[in-house]
Amino acid sequence: DAGVIQSPRHEVTEMGQEVTLRCKPISGHDYLFWYRQTMMRGLELLIYFNNNVPIDDSGMPEDRFSAKMPNASFSTLKIQPSEPRDSAVYFCASKSQETNYGYTFGSGTRLTVV
C-alpha cells in the first residue's frame, strides 16, 4: 500500500493566484480529512468527508477555500485567491471506519504564498 499520497510536496505561488492541492487516500478508506499546520495555530482540521460527502467544513477559514471529493480515490483543496497568510503545511489523512484508530497522514504539501 502506497499510503496517502499528496501532491505537490512543495508549492510556491504569488498572492492572488489559485492553488490546488491534491490527495489520494488509501484504497478502501471511507474518511478523508484535510488539516492545516502553522506555527501559530498548530494542526487545525479544515474539512472532512465520509464516503465522498463533506461532513464538517466548520474549519474552512473563509470562502476562498473550497474542497471537493469527486470520487473515493481523489480529493482537492483549492485556495482562490491565495494570500500570504495561507502559507502553511497542508495534510491530508484518511481512515477506514472499520478501525478506531487507523488515521494515516500523507506527507503534506508545504505552501508558500509570496
Place this chain on the structure above:
Amino acid sequence: AQKITQTQPGMFVQEKEAVTLDCTYDTSDQSYGLFWYKQPSSGEMIFLIYQGSYDEQNATEGRYSLNFQKARKSANLVISASQLGDSAMYFCAMRERQSNTGKLIFGQGTTLQVKP
C-alpha cells in the same frame, strides 16, 4: 476552550533514559479515543499509540506506553530507553465519541530533543 493541552513546549532527555510527555484533555463524552503522533523534522505525521476511553489497561507499543489516568483526564506518553531518532515534535490528539469515526483534535505539541 482548549480540548487538548500539552504544557511542555520543549523537553530534553539523555539518550537511553525514559521521558514522559504530558497531555491533558477535556471532554464531556464518556466514549473517546486518545492518540499520540510523532512528527520528525522531515514533517510526516507518524502514528505511535492509541488508547480508548473504555480500555482498562494502558496501551503499549514497543518503547511507547500511554499512562492513562481517566479521572484526571490525562494521557501522558512515556518513551523508554530514548534514542537519538526520537528527537521530534510529539502531538497528543483526541477523537470524541469512540464508537464513531470523527475528527482528531490536536494539542500544540511538545518538541523532544534527545542528547547523546
